[in-house]
Amino acid sequence: MKDSIFPERTDRNAIEKGDVLRPKFDEHGLIPCITVDAASRDVLMFAFMNAEALDLTLKSGKATYFSRSRGKLWIKGEESGLVQKVKEVYVDCDQDVVMIEVEVAGTGCCHQGFRSCFYRRVSDRENRKLAFTQERVFDPKAVYKKT
Amino acid sequence: MKDSIFPERTDRNAIEKGDVLRPKFDEHGLIPCITVDAASRDVLMFAFMNAEALDLTLKSGKATYFSRSRGKLWIKGEESGLVQKVKEVYVDCDQDVVMIEVEVAGTGCCHQGFRSCFYRRVSDRENRKLAFTQERVFDPKAVYKKT
Numbered sequence: 393m394k395d396s397i398f399p400e401r402t403d404r405n406a407i408e409k410g411d412v413l414r415p416k417f418d419e420h421g422l423i424p425c426i427t428v429d430a431a432s433r434d435v436l437m438f439a440f441m442n443a444e445a446l447d448l449t450l451k452s453g454k455a456t457y458f459s460r461s462r463g464k465l466w467i468k469g470e471e472s473g474l475v476q477k478v479k480e481v482y483v484d485c486d487q488d489v490v491m492i493e494v495e496v497a498g499t500g501c502c503h504q505g506f507r508s509c510f511y512r513r514v515s516d517r518e519n520r521k522l523a524f525t526q527e528r529v530f531d532p533k534a535v536y537k538k539t
Numbered sequence: 540m541k542d543s544i545f546p547e548r549t550d551r552n553a554i555e556k557g558d559v560l561r562p563k564f565d566e567h568g569l570i571p572c573i574t575v576d577a578a579s580r581d582v583l584m585f586a587f588m589n590a591e592a593l594d595l596t597l598k599s600g601k602a603t604y605f606s607r608s609r610g611k612l613w614i615k616g617e618e619s620g621l622v623q624k625v626k627e628v629y630v631d632c633d634q635d636v637v638m639i640e641v642e643v644a645g646t647g648c649c650h651q652g653f654r655s656c657f658y659r660r661v662s663d664r665e666n667r668k669l670a671f672t673q674e675r676v677f678d679p680k681a682v683y684k685k686t
Contacts, residue, residue: 398667408651411659413667426573426582433580435573438636450664483669484656485649489585491657502632504555509631510638512558517597520545520560522630 397443401487408485416488417443422458423490427501429508430479430493436501437509439466441490453478455494472535474498499529503536544590548634555632563635564590569605570637574648576655577626577640583648584656586613588637600625602641619682621645646676650683 401407401414417423422440429436439457441449445465448456455476459466469475476494483490500507505528515523548554548561564570569587576583586604588596592612595603602623606613616622623641630637647654652675662670 411669411671413661413669424571424585426585428582435575435582435638438571438573438631450661450667481661481664482657482672483659483661484585485651485653485658489656491582504632506632509636510629511632512630514560514597514628514630517628520597522558522560524558525629 397447404486407487413483414487415443415446415483415490416486418488420460422460423488425457426489426491427455427476428491428493430495434508435510436476436494436496436507446490449478449492450481455492468501469497472498472503474501474535476501503532504528505530505532505535544594551633554634560630561634562590562593562630562637563633565635567607569607570635572604573636573638574602574623575638575640577642581655582657583623583641583643583654593637596625596639597628602639615648616644619645621648621682623648650679651675652677652679652682 398415399412401416407414415423421442425439425441426435427437440460442458445456445458455468455478457466457468475497478492478494480493481490502509506526507529511524511526512522513525515521545562546559548563554561562570568589572586572588574583587607589605592603592605602615602625604613604615622644625639625641627640628637649656653673654676658671658673659669660672662668
């Protein structure tokens, strides 16, 4: 999907070996974003950005996503105070995925009260059982009005 | 999208607070997967899995994805030898994203010859310029027949 904010995607060489950001947005105008804790290197969350969200993330230094459920821009922490300060922005080989390293204001990222959304691991692969790997670090009810 | 391999997604509590793997596949039958180096904690790549790929990843311990471009299962390393041995499988709060920690056989993951697909960072946010953060660790031409 073409947008007017970022330059056109030209040939494969320019995209994979070049030094200009030429992100690819899918048929819904979105690009996946992996968010990593700059200090611990833990993967904190996964969300989508549209061109405007990526543009704002680059300009403001605050992680900004596009909420598919609400159908609008989502400045992370706007409601909860758990703002993500962007330290680095990476792009993958074919520039259809973004990865950001952030500093988290406050204790966590996940609406369930955990530091990271990935708080469960498959502990028994045969029976598909999960085990919790983190303790809750905040009370979601106190932070999110609607949870 | 319902599949017959994994249990039904019931209520939100069971999904977000439960101990049973109940992955959500999108309208194309796919779930995003973030692949992390178990040793260095670097994000190596991002790809999709269908239910069969996730099932095989759990059973075989070898990272298996679904290639959207080729429209088929993709056992990572089958062609290149760069197999990924799965150490841990994580799922996010609403179980619509998977994260795996892997041990990489060989030098890298990326078809461009880098250890990770995220080999460029945005070095100039205003002018959207990228800088390389990794050196090539293998020759893609020698590893991938078709590159």
